[in-house]
Amino acid sequence: MNYQGVINRYKKYLPVTEATPIITLLEGDTPLILTKKLGPKIGEGIEVYLKYEGLNPTGSFKDRGMTLAVSKAKEKGAKAVICASTGNTSASAAAYAVCAGMKCVVLIPKGSIALGKLAQALIHGAQVVAIDGNFDDCLTLVREITDKYPIELVNSLNPYRIEGQKTASFEICDTLGDAPEYHFIPVGNAGNITAYWQGYKEYKDMGKITKLPKMCGFQAEGAAPIVRKKIVKDPQTIATAIKIGNPASWKRAEAARDESTGLIDLVSDDEIIAAYKYLAAEEGIFVEPASAASVAGLLKLNKQGFFKNAKPNTQNPIRIICVLTGHGLKDPDRAIASIAEPQVLPKDLKAVVKEIGF
Numbered sequence: 058m059n060y061q062g063v064i065n066r067y068k069k070y071l072p073v074t075e076a077t078p079i080i081t082l083l084e085g086d087t088p089l090i091l092t093k094k095l096g097p098k099i100g101e102g103i104e105v106y107l108k109y110e111g112l113n114p115t116g117s118f119k120d121r122g123m124t125l126a127v128s129k130a131k132e133k134g135a136k137a138v139i140c141a142s143t144g145n146t147s148a149s150a151a152a153y154a155v156c157a158g159m160k161c162v163v164l165i166p167k168g169s170i171a172l173g174k175l176a177q178a179l180i181h182g183a184q185v186v187a188i189d190g191n192f193d194d195c196l197t198l199v200r201e202i203t204d205k206y207p208i209e210l211v212n213s214l215n216p217y218r219i220e221g222q223k224t225a226s227f228e229i230c231d232t233l234g235d236a237p238e239y240h241f242i243p244v245g246n247a248g249n250i251t252a253y254w255q256g257y258k259e260y261k262d263m264g265k266i267t268k269l270p271k272m273c274g275f276q277a278e279g280a281a282p283i284v285r286k287k288i289v290k291d292p293q294t295i296a297t298a299i300k301i302g303n304p305a306s307w308k309r310a311e312a313a314r315d316e317s318t319g320l321i322d323l324v325s326d327d328e329i330i331a332a333y334k335y336l337a338a339e340e341g342i343f344v345e346p347a348s349a350a351s352v353a354g355l356l357k358l359n360k361q362g363f364f365k366n367a368k369p370n371t372q373n374p375i376r377i378i379c380v381l382t383g384h385g386l387k388d389p390d391r392a393i394a395s396i397a398e399p400q401v402l403p404k405d406l407k408a409v410v411k412e413i414g415f
């Protein structure tokens with residue numbers, strides 16, 4: 058049968074029944090790309106795979122959770138959904154609400170969301186409300202609204218979001234035949250690290266894999282509450298998708314780190330931009346800045362000698378996953394700002410030929 062989205066593919070591991078209307082845009086089934094340069098750069102016998110979640114229907118992993126959250130909202134008879142968003146949740150909620158025939162309201166921090174994401178929410182007909190505050194303020198408002206009024210919350214506080222998102226670890230294990238050794242991931246509101254860890258644990262409990270990966274999460278330096286063990290009142294980073302000072306799944310992210318004997322560390326904006334450019338220039342993959350935090354984290358740990366004592370061999374390579382959470386086209390302004398703009402020449406053959414080096 059043709060591919061029918063993550064709910065149909067992993068139905069028996071998800072809280073759905075025959076009565077659940079499946080609202081899908083055929084999300085999931087994203088490529089797991091073996092890097093040609095990044096792996097060898099880390100070391101011999103080390104394989105680095107990129108889980109390219111930017112290829113989901115709305116361009117980020119949020120679609121995996123949204124298909125389930127919106128399907129369950131529909132099953133319950135909800136007429137409207139609402140979320141606070143750094144951008145991708147709103148883009149995804151807006152698109153899935155269209156498919157479900159529901160109204161969608163999104164609260165975004167004024168001036169802090171990337172152009173592509175705003176365009177998506179607007180074109181899908183969501184009611185977009187910009188708040189003069191940050192993401193955490195938006196989430197507080199949304200929690201208060203959903204406590205009092207009949208509108209369904211589709212942030213990752215909604216347990217169905219996490220349930221849907223865990224399908225990404227199933228896909229990784231199904232492709233590799235077992236779990237990887239390491240799982241590198243950006244951390245914002247911390248729903249995704251929670252979801253992946255849950256997915257791996259469930260697959261292990263069911264005997265589908267023989268081991269569990271170490272979970273390695275990365276926050277942006279100016280938005281690193283988990284690393285600093287304290288709420289960041291005014292988070293700052295160019296990686297807007299992880300510009301969060303008080304993550305909703307804080308405790309669960311710590312649990313994923315501790316249970317897996319992994320780590321949560323931070324990367325600077327410079328390190329994020331370097332990894333962002335590296336992925337585009339060396340691996341041919343365009344991601345949004347937040348997504349590059351996983352690779353920035355890998356490069357940072359490698360520089361510190363983290364893999365020095367690793368003993369891979371050709372039979373048993375060490376397998377590392379870096380999750381690339383969102384597509385580069387979400388934030389075109391950042392790409393242009395990071396690279397010199399094209400040279401303008403007169404419409405003259407000689408000048409062009411000279412410029413391109415012939």
Ligand SMILES: *Cc1c(COP(=O)(O)O)cnc(C)c1O
Binds near residue numbers: 245
């Ligand atoms: C939402 C998002 C994140 C952060 O995920 P959390 O579940 O909030 O930790 C990272 N990157 C992108 C592109 C996102 O959209």
